Amino acid sequence: APGTKITFHVEKGSNPNYLAVLVKFVSDDGDVVQMDIQESKSPAWIPLTLSWGAIWRWDGAKPLKGPFSIRVTSESGKKLIAKDVIPANWKADTVYTSNVQF
Numbered sequence: 001a002p003g004t005k006i007t008f009h010v011e012k013g014s015n016p017n018y019l020a021v022l023v024k025f026v027s028d029d030g031d032v033v034q035m036d037i038q039e040s041k042s043p044a045w046i047p048l049t050l051s052w053g054a055i056w057r058w059d060g061a062k063p064l065k066g067p068f069s070i071r072v073t074s075e076s077g078k079k080l081i082a083k084d085v086i087p088a089n090w091k092a093d094t095v096y097t098s099n100v101q102f
Helices: none
Strands: 007-010 018-024 032-039 049-052 055-059 068-074 079-086 094-097
Touching (some): 079 094
Antiparallel strands (some): 007 018, 049 055
């Protein structure tokens, strides 16, 4: 629907060492070809791996600390950043709505 913002569903089973995120409601700019996550206290972007469908995941030895920003790259090469879209106290099986859309 017009005006719908991109949402991120943190999948069941996600924890500080494994994060799986389903990206939903991306409009008009083709498929998502890359997603990256950024911890609030870090300048570095961590690339996520496409798991299946529109689910992107990260596995790591060092636990992630929220809040997280997510950078979404579309097929056309456009990038959007959903700043601190996943809060510090995030929970698995929860949907977080951004304030961005292509």
